[in-house]
Amino acid sequence: MKHRVVITGIGVLSASGGCSSSFWEALREGNHGFRLLESVDRQLLRFQYGAEIPSFCPENHFPPQVVTTLDRASQLAVVSARQAWEMSGLTLDEADREKTAVITGTGTGGIGSHDKGAFALYGEGRTRAHPLSVPMIMANAPTSQICMDLGLKGPSYSVVTACSSANNAIGQAFWLVREGIVDCAVTGGSEAPFSYLHLKGWEAMRVIAPDLCRPFSAERKGMMLGEGAAMLVLETLEKAQQRDATILAEVVGYGCSSDASHLTSPDVNGAARAMEAALADAGLADNKRAVGYVNAHGTGTQVNDAMETRAIRQVFGDHADQLAVSSTKSMHGHALGASSALEAVATVLALKNGILPPTANYTTPDPACDLDVIPNQAREQVVDYAVSNAFAFGGLNAVLVFRRWSDEEQPKP
Amino acid sequence: MTDSRPDTRLTDKVIAIVAEVMQISPDSITKTSTFEELGIDSLGGLTIIGELEDTFHLQIPNEVALQINDIPQAVACLAEHMNPADTAPSPPPDNLSA
Numbered sequence: 001m002k003h004r005v006v007i008t009g010i011g012v013l014s015a016s017g018g019c020s021s022s023f024w025e026a027l028r029e030g031n032h033g034f035r036l037l038e039s040v041d042r043q044l045l046r047f048q049y050g051a052e053i054p055s056f057c058p059e060n061h062f063p064p065q066v067v068t069t070l071d072r073a074s075q076l077a078v079v080s081a082r083q084a085w086e087m088s089g090l091t092l093d094e095a096d097r098e099k100t101a102v103i104t105g106t107g108t109g110g111i112g113s114h115d116k117g118a119f120a121l122y123g124e125g126r127t128r129a130h131p132l133s134v135p136m137i138m139a140n141a142p143t144s145q146i147c148m149d150l151g152l153k154g155p156s157y158s159v160v161t162a163c164s165s166a167n168n169a170i171g172q173a174f175w176l177v178r179e180g181i182v183d184c185a186v187t188g189g190s191e192a193p194f195s196y197l198h199l200k201g202w203e204a205m206r207v208i209a210p211d212l213c214r215p216f217s218a219e220r221k222g223m224m225l226g227e228g229a230a231m232l233v234l235e236t237l238e239k240a241q242q243r244d245a246t247i248l249a250e251v252v253g254y255g256c257s258s259d260a261s262h263l264t265s266p267d268v269n270g271a272a273r274a275m276e277a278a279l280a281d282a283g284l285a286d287n288k289r290a291v292g293y294v295n296a297h298g299t300g301t302q303v304n305d306a307m308e309t310r311a312i313r314q315v316f317g318d319h320a321d322q323l324a325v326s327s328t329k330s331m332h333g334h335a336l337g338a339s340s341a342l343e344a345v346a347t348v349l350a351l352k353n354g355i356l357p358p359t360a361n362y363t364t365p366d367p368a369c370d371l372d373v374i375p376n377q378a379r380e381q382v383v384d385y386a387v388s389n390a391f392a393f394g395g396l397n398a399v400l401v402f403r404r405w406s407d408e409e410q411p412k413p
Numbered sequence: 414m415t416d417s418r419p420d421t422r423l424t425d426k427v428i429a430i431v432a433e434v435m436q437i438s439p440d441s442i443t444k445t446s447t448f449e450e451l452g453i454d455s456l457g458g459l460t461i462i463g464e465l466e467d468t469f470h471l472q473i474p475n476e477v478a479l480q481i482n483d484i485p486q487a488v489a490c491l492a493e494h495m496n497p498a499d500t501a502p503s504p505p506p507d508n509l510s511a
Contacts, residue, residue, distance in 0.1 A: 046472070046475075204459065204463055205459060206459060206475040206478055206479055221475075221476075222475075262454070263456060264455070264456060265454075265455060
């Protein structure tokens with residue numbers, strides 16, 4: 001038996017807000033979170049800005065003996081998972097714990113710990129690494145730390161597909177719940193990309209904008225990195241209704257694809273196939289007009305935004321002219337493996353509140369991006385279905401479809 | 414007889430760097446070769462530009478670097494961004510000498 005899957009908890013840590021309500025307020029107002037980077041020596045970088053969380057103090061969340069054993073990516077993951085778990089109101093007995101999955105995504109895992117350890121050895125001449133180097137660096141650490149922190153013992157793993165990691169993680173968790181393999185799941189993504197090594201890699205790729213991220217604008221000059229984490233609690237509709245949980249939205253579709261063409265240059269057909277697969281999974285293959293909003297991958301690079309516009313037109317045809325499309329990366333930055341988790345939360349809150357977040361920092365239309373991109377001002381609009389896109393380096397694409405929840409429109413069991 | 418004019422020396426050096434970075438024979442590269450002709454994609458192009466920056470100790474702006482698709486463009490870009498007298502690469506810092 002297939003189950004309907006609903007979202008009953010969300011948690012967020014981002015430069016745009018330290019919880020889901022402040023995050024939503026920033027997005028609704030079109031306020032971006034870019035600021036001068038503090039965690040690295042900016043004199044050594046050609047770009048100076050990023051969406052760095054300004055006030056996250058891990059000591060406020062973890063005891064001293066624990067805090068140094070967690071890479072920042074794990075710290076952000078655990079704190080956002082606690083937020084989501086608390087919002088869901090779930091209290092599990094031992095049997096339920098074993099039927100709760102934790103599936104999270106990250107692009108770079110503990111790269112900050114890797115960078116720090118490498119500098120100690122190669123730069124400072126030390127001969128001993130931190131004994132927890134390996135478990136702090138490993139990409140599955142955020143998932144493992146959430147499992148331990150919340151005591152969840154069901155099927156759990158991490159998904160690493162660069163910028164689509166979180167969408168793939170959420171999609172996998174959605175399928176596990178839908179198929180009845182688990183009752184609940186904590187899922188999302190986390191990323192802490194502000195390490196010197198990593199930033200120099202992005203600098204060498206020359207895709208970082210110097211000032212602001214302006215997706216779909218003619219003047220766009222690239223992406224802006226962000227850090228953060230977002231987690232969602234998924235559960236079967238039956239379970240949520242039995243315990244009278246507040247339902248935020250429903251997950252209805254997941255699709256993914258591989259470009260199999262180029263490491264960094266996206267392929268319009270690969271992106272389109274992921275969208276088609278997600279819409280088919282949602283039962284919307286013949287009813288695409290039901291979709292009213294697309295939270296775009298929208299990185300702000302010349303190549304992505306033009307490609308994504310073509311892919312949306314290819315999938316939706318004439319309906320593309322009726323679609324509202326925005327890139328919230330213009331505000332929370334591109335948090336890589338966590339980005340699509342932040343965007344999933346943005347999409348869920350857009351459906352719930354009947355307000356579509358804007359593409360901030362928008363200046364001049366680009367004929368190559370001729371979609372309704374909700375420039376700069378949020379829009380009051382009730383939408384029934386929304387799509388959230390994520391396209392990764394390596395050509396790995398993942399797309400989710402969400403449905404607005406209305407208690408009045410749903411039959412009680 | 415070898416042409417020792419600055420432009421030619423610079424072109425020869427660029428060709429040598431492209432050959433070394435991309436692991437291809439310098440004999441397969443001409444003064445007018447495009448990166449596409451040499452089987453070099455956008456990532457390879459960025460790798461070459463980065464190596465040219467390190468070799469000649471200069472910074473090429475992103476919007477310029479991303480438009481370089483052949484040997485003449487690379488040479489012209491270097492000539493524009495470096496000191497006119499400096500047509501040969503500087504020696505490496507002492508601590509990097511073999």
